[in-house]
Amino acid sequence: MARHARDHHADIFIPAVILMVIAAFTVGDIVRPAATSGLSETAMVARHTATTQAVAGIAATGARAQTAQTLAATADRLKATPVPTVDWHAPSETKAYPSITAHPKLRIEVSIAAQRVYLYDGSRLLYTMFASTGTDNSTPKGHYKIEAERGDYFYNPNERLGAHYYTSFHQHGTYLFHTVPTDAKGHYIASEAAKLGKAPGSHGCVRLTIPDAKWLMEHVKTGTAVHIY
Template identity: 60%
Template sequence: MNYNANVLITASNAALYSSFFNMTRDTSSLYGGVYQVSGKYSHVNGTTYYSLYDGNRWLGYLASWATTPYMDYYDWTKPSQSKPYPDVNMYPNLSIEVDIAKQRVYIKNGSTNLYTMYVSTGIDNSTLRGHFAIQTERGYSFYNANEGMGARYWTSFLDHGVYLFHSVPTDANGNYIVSQAKMLGKQPGSHGCVRLTIPDAQWINAHIKVGTPVYIY
């Protein structure tokens, strides 16, 4: 079957085959690298094999279990980290820091970082730097016809509904705009708000209390 994908080699001793009967070498020299797949094959032994390439050079057939899908963007449908979100009630000195240069948000308690999130801030330095605080305004969704975009799980930190933390953007039909979502953690893309993965935005919306300090730099 035709199958175009990039994969990360996650096994250091899996067999590479020049045919389904001849092993040529193992993956020890490929471990941790990203390679292209042009086809996949379901063998009678129940294993799926990938036809693996390094650029235009064919490397062989490799069992799919020795790989994991590789994306050159962060998964905006999932939390930024695999660990649980912090319990805000346990941290009296909670704050939110937005690092524009790194395109990250840090949920902190004092000087201790509790959780890191991938974000996309404003293009042309439209995300204002300074000290702010979470405001009372928050909601499930909005749509700005002038920008042709909306978002979900919005929480205001400045000008009472103007500058927000919110999810990656949605279109007029409420569908997430994938091309914009792929900017998370990579580059600015908003008009001044701070975009987050869907679960990250939902968590901030549901748990971060009014008055929580927000530092943007």
């Protein structure tokens, strides 16, 4: 409550000061006509310029103060926005996955900034999936297509990580959509799964919830367009 009161008073104070400055110079011209009438044109222009600069300076200060207040308010709102809790055992949305038959031109958009996978048909957004892309910008940006390589499980001994339900989109088995990772014993790693929708975590692949990865592997056709940005 106190913060709002101060902001309101600041909004009133800044225009009031500008008016006071203008009034001071204007009244001076009225009550001292003899002084001003004796000024040369150059001196009068200089005086007018000084007045304009003074008012502009106060206005700029007010604009900066208002901008700072706006940025602070935006930061407060972002801090107050809850980070979604992702159930990586469940689909990202409660509605059904889109029908491939009904949407033969379906395409996949991957937003690294948002950590989301979007399924589109034209300009229509059909479904949104939580994702976790590669750390250190290791997920390649660009336009790709779903490739033939896909399967139920893989394990990479060099990384000591595996995953279920993989589908290749670049370099034929190198860059994949797949589930959150598993350890050497095939157990899902909860700490890595917690990054879904929040932060990058992979070596370049796009991680998804278990049902999302399974649906994509089973239904999305080879040749489907993929755009990563």
